[in-house]
Amino acid sequence: MLIKKTRSLCPTCRTVVEAEIVEEDGKVWLMRTCPAHGSSRHLYWSDAQMYHRFQEYDAVGNGISNPQSATPDNSCPTACGLCNNHHSQTLLANVDLTNRCNLDCDFCFANARACGFVYEPGFDDIVKMLQVLRDEKPVPAPAVQFSGGEPTMRDDLIEIIKKAKSLGFPQVQIATNGVKLAKDPALAQQLKDAGLNTVYLHFDGVSKETNPFLAIHEKALANLKKVGLGTVLVPTVIRGRNDKEVGDIIRFAIDNIAVVRGVNFQPVAFTGAASDEDLQKSRITIPDLLQEIEHQMGGVLKKDDFYPVPCVLPFSDLVEAYTGRPQVRFTAHQHCGAATYVFVRPEGIIPVNRMVDVDSFFESVQHMAETLKKGGAINKYKALLEGVKNMHSSVKKSEHANTTEFWKLISKSLIGQNFDALREFHWNALFIGTMHFMDNYNYDIERVQRCCIHYATPDGKLIPFCTYNSGPVYREQVWKKYAKQPEK
Helix, strand or coil, X not given: CXXXXXEXXXXXXXXXXXXXXXXXXXXXXXXXXECCCEEEEEEEECCHHHHHHHHCCCCCCCCCCCCCECCCCCCCCCCCCCECCCCCCCCEEEEECCCCCCCCCCCCCCCHHHHCCXXXXXXXXXXXXXXXXXXXXXCCCCEXXXXXXXXXXXXXXXXXXXXXXXXXXCEEEEEECCHHHHHCHHHHHHHHHHCCCEEEEECCCCCCCCXXXXXXXXXXXXXXXXXXXXXXXXXXXXXXXXXXXHHHHHHHHHHCCCCEEEEEEEECCCCCCCCXXXXXXXXXXXXXXXXXXXXXXXXXXXXXXXXXXXXXXXXXXXXXXXXXXXXXXXXXXXXXXXXXXXXXXXCEEEEHHHHCCHHHHHHHHHHHHHXXXXXCXXXXXXXXHHHHHHHHXXXXXXXXXXXXXHHHHHHHHHCCCCCHHHHHHHHCEEEEEEECCCCCCCCCHHHHCCCCEEEECCCCCEEEHHHHCCCCCHHHHHHHHCECCCCC
């Protein structure tokens, strides 16, 4: 059954071709035909029912009002940086500080030894990239992640973080392997003092077989815990390698809730050449991952507890209506990722949707936003009263009786305007999410145009994640253009 038509790439030559998303045997497939290399059919989503549930949250944004380039509407993905055809704002920006690394992982594509040269933009170049992000309209990019390579290889990392905070980024984080954080206990404090908000720690498993750097990660986490610097574990999930440890990874996060703020699973993307055998052996989709989580967590956390990113759009509408200021809009493609929150209690974990009827809650938030948009002090007061009443009802309808803490959180945030309560919520809950970045075999240009994770480059462009690392692979073009000396 045909679900939709889109455009994709030939997985062999990367030529843009017409494509179809079809449902067959309870799964969703991407089908296309290249004039030179014939037809191909690859798995898009492994659960058609879940695909359609997430489809209900489809929300196309307006992009940014000051794009870096103007291009014809059929030029994607060969004219990136951000163009007028891109539909989403930057929610998270990546800035590659270097491609040098102090490890040599077998599936990493961001490595100077593999490239044969060093990519490492200067401090002033980095500041220019950060300024491009903060100059986005109508809303400056709210979050930046310094990545690589290994960003802690930079001697000026602390100064870079300080500069990002001085430019107004509310959220600054680094993606790291944790080696230097483990070896140097003082580094964690230095990073926190500079203004770093979060550490994204590469973490592939809880055994030596899946994670040979486990002892390093545990030491890094101990040092981060001492200074109170929140950490997100980031496992790359590969079928047959570590997919049977996703439940244990979540349990590890629960056991370390004092420092671990979340787990962000990333199903492997095949950024190089891969055979059909490789894909069948190692491919894992978002529904596969969530099914494994449900099974390995004994049903305490279920596949249906997860929601796509655009589900939180009503909150953007509410804050925008209340403050009168444009807000970042979470218009990522509904099939790019999934997430939930769980509360960690001595007796176990409680998914947030056991405490609140999520759909009813979002409807209440949306209704509040619409009432506020009508304007006037009376309407604002009425909207708050009605909205809080409706939200309370949505909480009471939940299947879990212990909702007092959740209701106190909402009351303090909305009625008392105590937004520190949201920070309190984050430190008493565990984020569990997944983002499946595309490769040449499941490439959907509609998803590219909705991407909300962008790379900033030294030439002043902002490039969507899935064209930077797959498809046209702008990473190679950028790194080679601004390469320094060969890596020794």
